[in-house]
Amino acid sequence: MDDYILQLRKANLIESRNYLQTLEILEQIISMFQNDTTNEMRVTRDSKILMSRIAYLKNLKKSPSSRLSEKPARNQIKVEEQFKEEVISIELDHIISPIIDDVYTMLMNNESIEYKDYLSFYKSVHTYLVEDSKPIVYESSEIAYFVGDTHGSYSETILMITYFEKILQKFPEAKIIFLGDYVDRNPFDLENLTLIIAFWIKFKKNVTLIRGNHEDPKINDAYGFIDNLKENFVIEQWVDDLYGEILKIFVNLPIIHILNVTSNHGTSVRKIFSVHGGIPVNNDHPEEAILLSDLEKNLHIPVNSYENFSEYLNWLLWADPKENLDGYLLDPNTGRNQFGPDIFNQFVKANDIDIVVRAHEVLKNGFKTFFNDHLISLFSTSYYKNRKIGDGAFLRIFEDKPFTPLPIDPTFLEQDLTQF
Template sequence: MDNTILDQLISALLAKSKHIFDEQKSPKTSITPKSGKKKSLGIEGVTEQNLLKLAHAVREVFMMEPILLQVTAPVTIIGDLHGQYEDLLRYIKRCGRPPETKYLFLGDYVDRGRHSLETISLIFAYKLRYPDRVFILRGNHECSRVNRIYGFFDECKRRYSTRLWKTYTDCFNCLPLAALIDSSIFCIHGGLSPDLKKLDQLNHIRRPTEVPDIGIICDLLWADPDNTSNGWVENERGVSYTFGVNEVDKFMEKCSVSLVVRAHQVVEDGYEFFADKKLVTIFSAANYCGEFDNAGAVMQVSEDLVCSFIILKPYGSEKVPPNEPETKTDPETGNEESASLSKTEK
């Protein structure tokens, strides 16, 4: 897929933003215009053939990458988006487009939200166009057994075809599972695993692969930290485990990392620390599913590994315009400061 076609695809996806923001204000707008002709449900200016070519091409990029990515700071880390395309666009507007800004995505691009196709397709397109500036991890919803049920299959079938869904899920089976930023910050979608004794184990996992019911892959995508857990406890989700502070400490000592970054859980402020700031959860979909009234957040890691957060307030916030990213500012000096800081050692 040459860069000219890719740039046109990215432009078409970005042009979709105004329509989506209008939908957000008037979600019940009819899809049938006055002419009586049925309006296309696909992405305007984007054919199914272009999306199929995109998926096939980016799949090859994923297969050439290690399953444990090595990423250098500075980098902006984005958590769960779940088809909330407008949130992705606002983060990009605030933090900068690739290649100006380097991004690491932690998974769960699809399901539940209204625009999974736009969300995953723009991320795929940026990855293919700027492979050294955009890095993509697999989430538990990048799995056919999950997104067959929670919305992505139905969206693909309704807007294009089941063939597109199958092609995208084949692509998901090739995604990397983890990233290591400057040999110090370990990033995954879900959590840790009792079977993961050293990071080099990940490089022995063969792709493409489905998500098994147990084991390292399952845990990296499904596990959750829990203050009440001592060791490894069966997860209430019915999949994988919850793990306590002690397991975070053990992992960091074994693997010589200074911070664990994960997504996977809705948190009220968009980010939440655990284990005395040794682990942080990032959730980027604000007002998740229109029900949770949570803020969204992304984490920015500077060149010297100082971590700060950009906050996306839930809809209807009185402090900032609805869903506009906010960086807190010191009222005396006017200097920007993050909502919370964590400095890690190189």
């Protein structure tokens, strides 16, 4: 079957003149996919592409004015069905747009979603976004979870969110912070991103999404997300419209999360600084630690792409820790500057920070500590570039107890829930 699909792609029948024959072949292949129970994912990358093409062809077939025996110019393709949004005002935290609730349920059940529903979903999401987004989010909680890069690892995100739903039943005030990089590198990045955003909207009091270096149009164009959208949705205008809505979210995401960890009596016990990349460094005066109060004044969003990043934004979204480095190291070629323990210690001491949690680096075990366990790095997917690389992990910080890395394993997570 794989060889057959490969030949179909090479022939590029979707661009041929015989639309009816193409539709018949595609439907036959979809039938083969539906009878294939060996796939880990119920909807595979290839079947999603083919189903999108079938929907497109059927739309042409239904249109009385379409000449199915001829290839229409791209700018002549018309979509007969108008996209309708169902958005209701928020009066209570748990009341949300039906499309958001429906998409969340479908994705948690690993069900396919049509283009019109994706577009309606993302347009609805903007109803819940604060117009004057702040670059730094401040919160307090006795328990918090941190998720590193997920990079389109949809199946593992389902596992984590299933676990989080149960945690929120036990700890209604728990905080869950996603540290960016929701797309690129894996084929199911649209599903992964959409599920995380739906989870965020459904549990707005509990969930925070911050920006990673892959929430960026230049990066998306180079590392897979745009290509995946084009493969899923064959009409160029559809891709442009959907990505335009997604980009509005990307550029307005906060950059930093500050968590005041409290005891069950409300006493402050720890201060956690979380970010996608690294700590901010003043390149001209690296010996001067940057204070959060000054950083907030000089950190502005939205910013469209890394090409327009300020010096601080580049450090926060792109930098990496380096254990045996004195001071810092600039890397203008990749943008991935490095900072050593002395620079790090200056920053956390000046701002009374106990732990820094970050993501950004591929880790085969999903978890690594630096600088005497005061910096924790997370990678929350075991798949990278669509292949297995190791084990993903996420992090729990609970009152003044030792921090706990949690593997993305359903058996382990089910057992973990029994301790509460």
